[in-house]
Amino acid sequence: MKRARLVRVLVALATMAGLFTAAVGTLTTPASAAGSPITITYVSSLTGPAASQYKDSQLGFQARIDLQNAKGGVNGHKLVGVVIDDGTSPTNVVTGVQNALSKGSIGIVANSPVFFEAAKYAQQAGVPVTGAYTDGPEWGEQPNTNMFASDRGSENPKSPVNTLIGKFLRAHGGTVVGTYGYGVSPQSAASAKGNAQSFKLAGGKVGVLDTSVPFGSVAFTTQALVAKSKAVNALVPSLDDNSNYALATALTQAGVKLKAVLYATGYEPAVIGSPVWQALQGSYFMALFRPFSLPNAGTVQMSSAMQKYAHFTKNQFPTFSQYEAWLGADLMIKGIQLSGSDPTSAKVIKNLRSIKSYNGNGLLPMPINYSTVFGHDIAECVWIMKAEKSGFTPISAQTTCGVDVPGTSTASGS
Secondary structure (H helix, E strand, C coil): CCCCCCCCCCCCHHHHHHHHHHHHCCCCCCCCCCCCCEEEEEEECCCCCCHHHHCCCHHHHHHHHHHHHHCCCECCECEEEEEEECCCCHHHHHHHHHHHHHCCCCEEEEECCCHHHCHHHHHHHCCCEEECCCCCHHHHCCCCCCEEECCCCCCCCCCCCECHHHHHHHHCCCCEEEEEEECCCHHHHHHHHHHHHHHHHCCCEEEEEEEEECCCCCCCHHHHHHHHHCCCCEEEEECCHHHHHHHHHHHHHCCCCCCEEEECCCCCHHHCCCCCHHHHCCCEEEECCCCCCCCCHHHHHHHHHHHHHCCCCCCCCCCHHHHHHHHHHHHHHHHHHCCCCCCCHHHHHHHHHCCCCECHHHCCCCCECCCCCCCCCCCEEEEEEEEECCEEEECCCCCEEECECCCCCCCCCC
16 A cells, blocks of 8 residues: 555554664764765554555565675765664554664665654654655655655655546546555544545546554455445545455455456465465556566676575565665665765765656656656656466556546545
8 A cells, every 4th residue: 555554553662672773773973084884764554454565565675785886885984774673563663763863874765654653753864764655744844855755756745636547447448446554643534534535536437445443453244244235336546555454355255346456555475376476366466666577687696685685486576565665775875975075964865856857767758857856746657567377467568647637635545
């Protein structure tokens, strides 16, 4: 899911205290002399309710760090990557970020559904944050000009409704849509509303708009029966993978006949051949990052690094969260590179804001201009993959794009 989620389940503090102590114990101060190490901290939900989406995501972060160090680091400085597992806990993400800041991390790569709880501490400390625009609207809101989403460019949190979802589902036979979002997540709910409105603007009917799904839920029997009663034949949920798959299974078991299904996430290697794979056959998945099956310089570089440093097989492709972690580290490294031989957090922020064309070495569908994008809307383009018996197949080598509808907002879905 590409939206925020607030989690009600807290991981035991005693357990997490040990994780935080171990994680931040190796932090060093920002480089102040030539050759001194530079620490970058990665924050994610490797355990807890969101682990199905984020587990092993740190492999992408660390592989990018290792690749850079193999090239001699940055301006003669070795990079030290530190990983913090927040356990999907709003309390623990704050503790972890505060500890990282107190130990002198030059920057934070955030890839967590609860990072919005800790964002203000990085902003107050004047520390740059790169990473995934998946947790909340703070990436594009004042005063968080220290934040640089490496996937979406810190866009306007009230961006207009886009035509992509509606036109795609309608073109593939959908006439009545079901959209779903987490009740505790403003971003997830807004996404569900925006998708419903996109479908409606494309000439379809909204059968179900459910923004009350409990975070991480895998119980969808009731929702499936409602969808069947409303004659839903198109589906676009704004949920995490575990919820998406459980919803697909429940709909199949209830006899819901879907003509068009589009998932925001789920293009993952582990799902191929899994128990839910049969229920996903014929479904479409958005790929925000260039698939490895459409190779270019960026995919070749990442694939090689993941094989060397993360022990990937030659044909293995990364999860959504591993892409996010890789790009978060990549963007942070570029900010440090631009800051010369004596980098500081303030210099990194200034130089990241000066980047006018960042595309993750071709992993992104279009370049991001960080000098103008903060708080503004950006175009919507993705690659679309189809689940088939042998795996995921791109429907085209080109991206599928939509246009914004003036006078609308995903915040209200109107």
